Amino acid sequence: MRKAVCLLSGGMDSTTLAYVARDMGYAICGLHMSYGQLTEIKERECARIIAEKLGAVELMEITLEHLLRFGKSSLTDRSLSVGDHDGNGKGIPNTYVPFRNANLLSIATSYAESSGAEAIFIGVQASDYAGYPDCRPEFVEAFQQVIDTGTADNTHIRLMSPFVHLNKTDIIRRGLALGVPYEDTWSCYRSNAPACGRCDSCHYRLQAFREAGVPDPIEYGD
Amino acid sequence: MRKAVCLLSGGMDSTTLAYVARDMGYAICGLHMSYGQLTEIKERECARIIAEKLGAVELMEITLEHLLRFGKSSLTDRSLSVGDHDGNGKGIPNTYVPFRNANLLSIATSYAESSGAEAIFIGVQASDYAGYPDCRPEFVEAFQQVIDTGTADNTHIRLMSPFVHLNKTDIIRRGLALGVPYEDTWSCYRSNAPACGRCDSCHYRLQAFREAGVPDPIEYGD
DSSP states (O other), rough: EEEEEEEEOOOOHHHHHHHHHHHHEEEEEEEEESOOOOTTHHHHHHHHHHHHHHHSSEEEEEEOHHHHHOOOOOTOOOOOOOOOSSOOOOOOTTOTTTTHHHHHHHHHHHHHHHHHHOOEEEOOOOOTTOGGGGGSSHHHHHHHHHHHHHSTTTTOOEOTTTTTTTOOOHHHHHHHHHOOOOOGHHHHHHHHSSBBOHHHHHHHHHHHHHHTTSSOSOOOOO | OOOEEEEOOSSSSHHHHHHHHHHHTOOEEEEEEEOSSSTTHHHHHHHHHHHHHOOEEEEEEEEEEEHHHHSOOOOTTTSSSSOOOOOOOOOTTTTTOOHHHHHHHHHHHHHHHHHHHHHEEOOOOOOOOOOOTGGHHHHHHHHHHHHHHHHHHTOOOOEOOOOTTTTHHHHHHHHHHHHHOOGGOOOSSOOOSSSSSOSHHHHHHHHHHHHSOOOOOOOOOO
8 A cells, every 4th residue: 555644733724635645545654743832732733633533553752842943933832922813914923933834845755755645635725825835835845856856866745735726614614525534633833722713823724714614623721 | 253163074085174264264163972883982083182172162962862773874773784896886875874964954053152252163065865865965955045034134144164075086176175184084984093094985085085195194904
C-alpha cells in the first residue's frame, strides 16, 4: 500500500485532508509538530484522536524548540497577544510564525524519504494565504522543486495540497461527506478549551460552519 | 551593520565561509544544529570556539530530535556504520541524512526573518554534491525561491553559497588568507577525537590540506 505523510495539526483543514488522502487509498503516516504554540496541548490531543480514528499507520510527534526561541509571532512569543478578528485583515497577521511551513515541510520530506512515502499532504487553503506567505500556491510549487532537487534521484515525493484553492466551507462539505469527526479538531489560536470564538481562526471556522449549514460541534466560550 | 545568519557546523567549510561573511562586512549570527550525529559533541565545541573567535553577535544552538528518529543515515542511525573512504564513491553515501540541508535552511530562514538578517551563508561545496543531493547548486537555487515566496513580502533574504563551485583545497587557501583557525574545526564523521583519518570526510579534508601544501593541525588516530 502506498504511504503518504500527512501533516496533522489537529485543525479542521489538515484533518479533512488526511481523510481525503485515506479515501485516495494511501496508508497514512501522521506527522504532528509541537513548536510552543499557545494551544499545543489541545492540538496534540486532537491529532492523536484523529490518527486513531483514521487508522493511521503511525503518528510521529515531533517537538521543535527553535520557532519558540525565535519568537516574533503571537502564537509563540509570550510578549505578543493574539488579537480578535477585526475584519480589516490587511497585511500579515501577528499569528504568522516566520517560515513555519517550510520547517514543517522539510521535516515531512525527511520523514517521507526515510520511510519510503510517496506523497506529503498539507492542508493549506485559500483564506490562509490571504495573510500567510508560506501558504501561497507559489510557495508550495517552489517547495516541490526543493524536494525534487534535494532528495535522492530515486526518491519521488509528491507534495499534495488539493485544498489550496478551496475555502473552508468547501472543505467542511468535503469532510462531512467523508465522515470527518470535527468534534475532535481544534482551530482556536488562543485557548486549549473552550475556543475563544473571536480570533481569526475561530472566526473563519465559525463562518465556514454557518455557510455549510451545520453546527460546529466544539465548545466556545462567551 | 547588516546581519547574516551563518550555518556553523564546526566543520572547515562553514567556518571558512563565516570568516568570508565577516570579511564582507556582515555581523554574524551563528546557527549550530545538533541532530544526533555521531560527532555532535565535538562539532558543537568547535562551533562555540569559532563563534567566539569570529566575534559573532550570537550563537544560536538548536537541538533537533527528528532526524535522529527518522534514521536511515549512518550519522544518525546506530544500526548503520560509517564506512572508510573507498575511492569508488558512486551513488549516495550512507552518511546522507535525508533532506537535512532543507531542514537546516528552513531553520536558518526562520531565524533570519525573525531577527532581520539579510543573508544566510551555507558552506556547501563541489565535492559534497558528488554525493549529496541537498548540496547541489540546483537545490540551493530552488531554496532561494522557497525563501522568496514563503516569507513576508518586505523580507529580503539572500541565500549565499559562494563555495558551491569551489573544492576544499580552494576553500583552505581562502581560509588561510583570512586567518581561519583550522585547529578549531572538525570534519570526522566517526569520532569526537581523534579524527579517524579514514572516513570520506577525513579523506577529503586531508587531501585538501596536502594539496594546499600545509599540515592539517588537528589530531588523527592511527
